[in-house]
Amino acid sequence: MPSMVTEPYLEFDSMTELPDSHAWAPIDHDPVGRDNMEEAVPVIDLEDPNVFSRMADACRSWGAFQVTNHGVPPDVLDGIERAGMDLFSLPLERKLRAARSPDGVTGYGVARIAPFFPKRMWSEGFTVIGSPADHSRQIWPHDYSFFCDIIDDYKKEMERLTSKLMGLILGSLGATKDDTNWESPSDCDAIQLNYYPICPDPDRAMGLAPHTDSTLFTILYQSNISGLQVLEESSATWIEVPPLCGALVIIVGDLLHILSNGAYASGLHRAVVNRTRHRLSVVYLHGPPSGVRVRPLPGLVDADRPPLYRPVTWSEYLGAKAKYFDKALSCVRICAPPMKGLMA
């Protein structure tokens, strides 16, 4: 694995120029797709009678879609947005009290994929798995429970929605929950808060570099500021996912690609930044419970369609991602050349 970035954290708000450490090659900020619906990431009403076929089309061609009628109350979305802003608006020294430890996963820090890129990203993140109480207490010693309560409310809504979405996605593949050997909710799901400060030179800065998520699927709330883009593969074009009031973005992760035996594409996505508006995204990363091995669904495997991937747990897959990043899927692909040092 590449060595970790060791430079000090940046006080973004004090920067009037983009430092060389954060200057990427110019970024195309004029993605197509805003007005041309043929080129737009689909928006799916979860009450649509054709929801299975609409999801199947979106997952095959985009690896992403937006959902409406998802049932998450607006005050829960507003609450987590406010809590995220409270957190990231604090002085750096306060946030660093909850810094992610070098071998840890949760807490405050730069994007975990940072070591794979030569330049640094214009963003900060905070990851929660399980209870955020310890980190919250470090940041707000006298009033840490407000943050925990908001995270708790959000988590409950996401657990309800992941269960619903899992049923629909399995339905879109012609399967049911009985075809998997696990139940929602998962004990390993993560909440990731991402903050993208105002940037003096957004054409050369990258909020979050292109990546796929290691999840079954990801539920992303981006409020009303644009920044998320998905790669449209056939034209190799980055397409903006426009913020829609109250909608949530669903991104197909690598484990759903495996479960679908390659039928659904994991969506390659990135976040760009803005000269005048800071942006917050709240990301719910959903995977299987610990110990469960994800494998291609039995109904999608036959003599003509052999399994493309071997069974893998989420933690094994995250280990491969941390080591090989965008080559992680090929590590678990059957018949692919084995990569040195990968788990049995």
Ligand SMILES: C=C1C[C@]23C[C@@]1(O)CC[C@H]2[C@@]12CCC[C@@](C)(C(=O)O1)[C@H]2[C@@H]3C(=O)O
């Ligand atoms: C469950 C997880 C998925 C994630 C790694 C993590 O352990 C917690 C953070 C997640 C996140 C969020 C930002 C993008 C991403 C690629 C990253 O660097 O950290 C994802 C990871 C992932 O999906 O691989």
Ligand SMILES: O=C(O)CCC(=O)C(=O)O
């Ligand atoms: O902020 C965004 O829009 C993208 C965030 C993201 O891709 C992630 O956290 O995995």
Ligand SMILES: [Fe+2]
């Ligand atoms: Fe992502």
